[in-house]
Amino acid sequence: MRQIEKIVEPRISVTQLLADVRLSSLSNAVIGFSFAASGPVAVILAVGSKGGLAESQLSSWIFAAFFLNGLLSIGACCLYRTPLVFFWTIPGTVLVGSALTHLSFAEVVGAFYLTGVLMLLLGLSGWIKRIMDNIPMPIVMAMVAGVFLQFGIDWIRSVQSDFLIAGSMTISFIALSALPAAGRYLPPVIGALLTGVLMMWFGDRVEAPVPTDTWIVLPQLIRPEFTLRAAAELVVPLAITVIAAQNGQGIAVLRNAGHHAPINFITSACGLFSMLVAVFGSSSTCLTGPTNALISSSGPRNSHYTAGIIIGLFALVFGLFAPALTRWMVATPFEFLAALAGLAMFRVLLSAFDSAFCGRFSLGALLCFLITVSEVTILRVGAPFWGLVFGFALSWVLERDDFDQTG
Secondary structure (H helix, E strand, C coil): CCCCCCCCCCCCCHHHHHHHCCHHHHHHHHHHHHHHCCHHHHHHHHHHHHCCCCHHHHHHHHHHHHHHHHHHHHHHHHHHCCCCCEEECHHHHHHHHHHCCCCCHHHHHHHHHHHHHHHHHHHHHCHHHHHHHCCCHHHHHHHHHHHHHHHHHHHHHHHHHCHHHHHHHHHHHHHHHHCHHHHHHCCHHHHHHHHHHHHHHHCCCCCCCCCCCCCCCCCCCCCCCCCHHHHHHHHHHHHHHHHHHHHHHHHHHHHHCCCCCCHHHHHHHHHHHHHHHHCCCCCCEEECHHHHHHHCCCCCHHHHHHHHHHHHHHHHHHHHCHHHHHHHHHCCCHHHHHHHHHHHCHHHHHHHHHHHHCCCCHHHHHHHHHHHHHCCCECCECHHHHHHHHHHHHHHHHCHHHHHHHC
16 A cells, blocks of 8 residues: 555635636536546447447446446545546457457456456556556647547547537637737637537537436446456456556546556456446546546636546436437437547646657657557557557657656
């Protein structure tokens, strides 16, 4: 336990918490949560449905992914006064989808438990912090830029495919950004959100969700089955996906925004809560990159953590009402979600490129970026991890002077 970073003293009080909340905290929280509760939820539904999971199992999965990780997010933000929002690994969920074609759900859940144990031990050992501290930040930010690039591309494509919604949102965002006085009262991204909602409303573009009698979730306890084939296929790739790809993004964007990221705590918390959410069939917990980037993108730095707490509160409600709310979020047009995410990530993406390519380690950063964008998979491990590995290796060979300057 000595490896876990000390919490911030004195403990945060309710009075101090309320004093730190800003309009930007609320607006960033709304945007960040809208992102987490839309596209990523659709990934769970697609993977689970393809894997033959029942609707009750999917609702239980979503409940754990939001409610339990929401509790972790609230606690972590309060302890460290840093925006630390935790959800679930999206690449890991996709990995699970392919495994469900030949493994039972009980075997997959068993692998979730083992992955949690592995991450908890790594976090308590302190190894992860030492590794992250020795990877050059430009290479890490190049990986972040490669992952976030798709948000920008989807935004541009959404304007072409549905100008009424995405184009109107873009015009609103630019107008409010160009008028700082108006932007102080209505943040540009919130203006884009409201514009999109109005366009969908008047254009009758939201499909009516399938009616349901179940509003509040009834979580199911999933009995795990521990098998060697599931462990061999999933445990190490899932752990790498969480630690290198997902947590690596989150830690990098927090550092880039001027926050201290308690790496050993993050890794240990992901391990512990991966075991807790597995009780209800949810995939491994991770520090989310995009959401933490969004809530750290504007407003006073000392108020960013309050946006994380607000997202955690949203997550508690969403988790409890998962069956009904999921249907509404999935009924939202893709162009609305793509434009909203792209506009919200616009300055974050610019910052990632600036940090990656405006200084040292540029060759390694470029290779890392290209590999990440390529989305290649080697040994069932995704491109962000290999981008870091090969980017670091190239810099070690061709940019040794940059390492010497760092030292």
